[in-house]
Amino acid sequence: MITMIVLRVGTLPRVTHIAYLSYLCIVNGATKLTSSSIKMALYQGVWILLCKLLGITLGAPTEHGALDTTVDYDSEFCHPLVIGHRGASGYTPEHTLGSYALAALMGADYVEPDLVMTKDGRLIARHDNELGLTTDVHLHPEFADRYCNKTIDGNVVSGWFTEDFTLAEIKTLRAIERIPDIRPGNARMNGAFEIPTFKEIIEMVKSLQTSQNRLIGLYPEIKHSTYFESIGLPMEKLVVDILSSYGYHGPEAPVYIQSFEINNLKKLKTMTQLRLLQLYDSKSMSPYDQVVAGTGVTYGDMATPEGLRDVAKYAYAVGPDKSYIIPRDENNNLLNATTFVSDAHAAGLKVHPYTFRAENNFLPRQYHNAEDPNTPSVIGDLDAEVRAYFAAGIDGLFSDQPNIPIRVRPACKPKQLYAETLPKVKSTQAVNV
């Protein structure tokens, strides 16, 4: 087929030739020619040469290769990166448009939606597929008969599940605060927000990018991948397709896709050049897809220098629980930093630990509120904890209170999306009309 097209090319004008050749480079790349015949090998060599001359990258061969870690794909942002965990979930119920907007308006570089599936195959933002923890579903008698027990990732869970609700039904629910005892200030907003779809989040973030005149990244997590695949609701292609439909392609797009599982990230690596982040749970635990496959691989194994090098084959970054980087002693105070960050960096991985939270309940003892160290809901010295982690060399972090790491990191002005000379920016400047 290629030969035929090559022969035809000779009869067309020069510009058309280049267009055709570009097209063939892509087609050729995509078909991944590996024929052992000398003739085909020669053809392949000629094509690679032609494509190099045209400056076109063969999509397929490099798509699955390692990203160039010497490139700072986050150069538009301030550093270390601040990721608004579930939005600004320290201040408003998590995974609501309100929460993501607050994070973005406080200056978070990325906002982080967790994604689960509805019965009719839509991606919505919830931390869990169980709805009772963070919605008012218990106030809806029409859904009482959907309460049930399920085994999710090996754990028995009781409640209402997103996969048993259509999006239209989910849209009749309202978000509530997950931890009202720790965050009574958030619980004041119980019922104020809908459960957002992934698309609604992307559209709001893109809108705020315009008014804030800076890039605001998306950091979606695919939750319970193996489980959703097992019930006929696979997520990976849907996530990539939706991001693609909004123009997010390639490693330079302000997107990370994260997961606690391994095989779905490896599969994603064959589907997209968007950057991937491997999440790490406790060292003794195994990613659920590995449990199913019976490999015995634990997160602890994946945190060794060798394990990190394996992860670097598919992931651009790692998202460890923060105790991988600075463990705590038996009194709940910080110990010295481990070699995790340098080991990950040596493997070419960026390091974005989770989760930085300002309340006593979550802080090392040494940073509890000095005046009231024993009330779990009181705000302690997250600034100090963040400083310790910045000193350990991390590249970014997930925080429920993104304003705090933003004020701790070196002062920085994010790169403007629109040039000073464009009318858009002119109108944001405070000049007399």
Place this chain on the structure above:
Amino acid sequence: MITMIVLRVGTLPRVTHIAYLSYLCIVNGATKLTSSSIKMALYQGVWILLCKLLGITLGAPTEHGALDTTVDYDSEFCHPLVIGHRGASGYTPEHTLGSYALAALMGADYVEPDLVMTKDGRLIARHDNELGLTTDVHLHPEFADRYCNKTIDGNVVSGWFTEDFTLAEIKTLRAIERIPDIRPGNARMNGAFEIPTFKEIIEMVKSLQTSQNRLIGLYPEIKHSTYFESIGLPMEKLVVDILSSYGYHGPEAPVYIQSFEINNLKKLKTMTQLRLLQLYDSKSMSPYDQVVAGTGVTYGDMATPEGLRDVAKYAYAVGPDKSYIIPRDENNNLLNATTFVSDAHAAGLKVHPYTFRAENNFLPRQYHNAEDPNTPSVIGDLDAEVRAYFAAGIDGLFSDQPNIPIRVRPACKPKQLYAETLPKVKSTQAVNV
């Protein structure tokens, strides 16, 4: 000049004629021809006829007339209107982009910025020109020498004043919670947000309009008008010009301009067709411009049927303290409704009372939290108070917790900005990619 153009029109094709005629209708309207000569009167008659035939409204002649109160200029919104007071100031520090975004994302029809002036003539959002109440200016030693006493609207005030700071200086400050004892949940966000300019607010609201696919109105209040004029920083033209530069013109624009003073509203009436709202403080008080003019007119005078008819000559709506509509008895419980709403309606005025707040501290005794009626910061039954006011026939209200009146009013879907068939909306619909 018009005659010359009319003569020329005859030599051009038909489509061009209509374009020219439309142009001339506008030019003619704008020049406000009032010549007493028969010839000019005839011309004017011909122009009015032509313009009517073309369906074009003559802007100038109606600009200073009374608005047609039979028209629902808020037909794109749900009813009664919910105005996010200082944003969603029950949940986040007032007059910040975060506060306005939360209000808009909760579904508020309008967001309400209070406007004051900087030294260099910029409009920023603060409830007061005194900065100590709602910013961290006290933490800035470089501004310590600007602390002073001033007489503002007849009251001696101590602090730091917006008119003594350039916008660049204001931008180094951060917003803090005004009433941290009542709203400790808001105080968690002290320092998280800048002080926004009016333009930044408009740009964010317009961005959120796009992603939310519905109109989000602006309800700016001009603060201390006489005072700012007296120090060479007049506000009215600036407010109108900025709104105009963003495309807000005429009574159908989703904008109200409000003031506690009278003469600036009357002046605005000659400058713009945007709708105006007269605010009412306590009955015994006088608008500050009336104090200066020595007229003796009080808000009580302005609340009589005759007073309301006078207000209707320049204002489209009135914003009374809510006690004008339902007073409280000596035990702080609601009495029966007065005739204020029906008197205002009889005068052709819409009625938008202030301020509906969910904490015990602000509620009538009967709606205090049943389990904890004596703690000022505890959330009581604002739903019930709102129901009482809706029953009294109000057209809208200002609330610090806009989600509450939204859930109390009849269920309603706001009109979409973009038609179902447009790609913008298609991409917001939850369909599989």
